[in-house]
Amino acid sequence: MISLSTYLLTIIITSMIMNLALALYGIFFKPHLTKKIIALTILGDTANTFAIIVGYRRWVFSNTPSRPPVLVNYTNVSQEELIKFVNTAVDPLPQALVLTAIVIGLAVTLFLVFLALQIYRLYGTLDVREIKRLKG
């Protein structure tokens, strides 16, 4: 039995796996350091999207969608509302971990950019084949 939602989700997952493969290809086979860094950011972002999908939750009731993990009217919340929130909200843990990963990824990318800039200043090229040949 093929449903439309399964098909659409499969397209998303397939394209993400494709993305992962392309990013790995870019990291290993592109000789230019800037392109390697771009491929690395694509790899990181794809991994983060996978983590977000892991934490997603299917609609519990067919007419109410899953909620973000934020309690909206917290000022006069009742026990029943809280239980309903717990039963419909998506998993917040992957989101928290992805948030951490994004900031670290950004900092590491900036560091790598600096490293590449320094290599360019010292060797005058960003091609890894050239840098390997220079043996400096």
Add this chain to the structure above:
Amino acid sequence: MKHVLGLIIILLFIIGFSLVLTVAGNYILPSQEIRSLAKYYLYLAYNPWHRNFTVMSPEAVTSIVWDFRGLDTVFETAVFYLAIIGSIALGRGIVKYSKPSGKLGLSLIVKTVTRISAVMIIAVAASIALHGHLTPGGGFQGGATAAVAPLLILIIFSHYYLLEKGVTKDLMLFLRSLGLTGIGIVAIIVYLMALPQGIHAYVLQNQPKPDSSIGLPAYIDGQLISGTLWFFNISEFFAVMAGFTIVFLLITIPERAFKKEEEVERQ
């Protein structure tokens, strides 16, 4: 070696693709249930009936980031700190460089638009950081948003404009150290509060725990601040914003500042 790597990548792709094709119908759709750990987090993020376990923040992600898994975030801040320190170390040894004569930056229209939007970016960033415990957002997101404003000014006005306005590397280093010190102090503030009273408390404690009756107030003057979360978010905002601004300042230093140094070395 290169061929082996290529083979591994192709194999990984085929295995992953086959997995998708095989289990598509059953496992790709997310389930209706989430992990019981996530339920625990969601249930205790804001729960006035379990005051000894809750964080008192309606935003479950921020509760996890700064309370349930606070130590993770402290280490993450350390990694961020090291990456920025590494960047500063790579950008050291710059000789004095003078401002070139003539008109700098882009056209008047772009400059005017930037003048308006930079203020708005800072306002939005402050809002994201200050409401991090109520709505999606927090110190990281706010800091990263705020760092866009100096980046825009660097590109559109020029590197020297920002320096003349007083936004130097040293000032940003100072702000960043202030933010990191703030995180350190907030992490042990409940412990320091408990020390004179003879109660024991934990590092990164926010609300009272079953065996430690002390904690920061969740409400101040009727406003929800969720104890330590608000202070963590503000400190992190300054640390992240200043950290990124340092890197942007370093990356836009004109290339001749480095070339000159090499020439000096050759002589």
